[in-house]
Amino acid sequence: MSRKRQRRQEEPFQMAPMIDMVFLLLVFFMTVSTLAKEARPELELPLSEYAEVAEAAPPREIITVMKVKYGVQIYWHNRPVELEDLKKRLADSAKEESAQEVTLRGSPDLPWEYLSEVFDSCREAGLTEIIIATFES
Numbered sequence: 001m002s003r004k005r006q007r008r009q010e011e012p013f014q015m016a017p018m019i020d021m022v023f024l025l026l027v028f029f030m031t032v033s034t035l036a037k038e039a040r041p042e043l044e045l046p047l048s049e050y051a052e053v054a055e056a057a058p059p060r061e062i063i064t065v066m067k068v069k070y071g072v073q074i075y076w077h078n079r080p081v082e083l084e085d086l087k088k089r090l091a092d093s094a095k096e097e098s099a100q101e102v103t104l105r106g107s108p109d110l111p112w113e114y115l116s117e118v119f120d121s122c123r124e125a126g127l128t129e130i131i132i133a134t135f136e137s
Contacts, residue, residue, distance in 0.1 A: 041064050041066055041075055041078065043066060043105055044107055044108065045106075045133050045134055045135050046107070047108075047134060047135050047136070048134035048136065060100075060102060060103050060129075061077070061089075061090070061103070061127075062076075062077055062078070062102075062103045062105065063075065063086070063103070063104050063118055064078070064106070065104070065105070065106040065110060065115060065118055066106075066107065066110075067107060067110055067114075071114075072110070072114045074086055074118065076089055083118075083121065087121045087124065087125065090122055090124075090127060091124075091126075093125070093127070094126040094127050100127060100128075101130075101131060102122050102130045102131065103131045103133055104118060104130055104131065104133065105133040
């Protein structure tokens with residue numbers, strides 16, 4: 001009794017599931033990359049003749065003060081906060097050794113009284129290195 005070896009017929013490669021997976025991965029990565037970008041509030045920074053860009057920026061806190069219809073809006077790392085909440089966050093930040101610098105962003109037409117409140121909050125928290133963000137002229 002001799003048995004002939006029967007070759008199994010290979011099933012054809014199914015492309016539909018592969019295409020579905022590629023599209024799912026594409027949608028996933030597009031969504032994640034969009035959510036990962038923190039939208040910085042659009043702000044026109046003042047011009048400065050003496051602006052310098054540091055080669056290696058140390059970790060720092062970023063505060064943006066924007067003029068809005070009803071006064072000003074303060075942003076802590078691109079998230080809106082109230083002044084009292086900012087004071088608490090600055091105090092917590094001052095306790096960490098890694099973040100001792102603050103970058104303050106504000107438009108050229110912003111009244112000084114609003115910026116002085118933020119400066120006072122930084123001083124009360126013990127943060128003394130305050131960098132004012134500008135563009136080179």
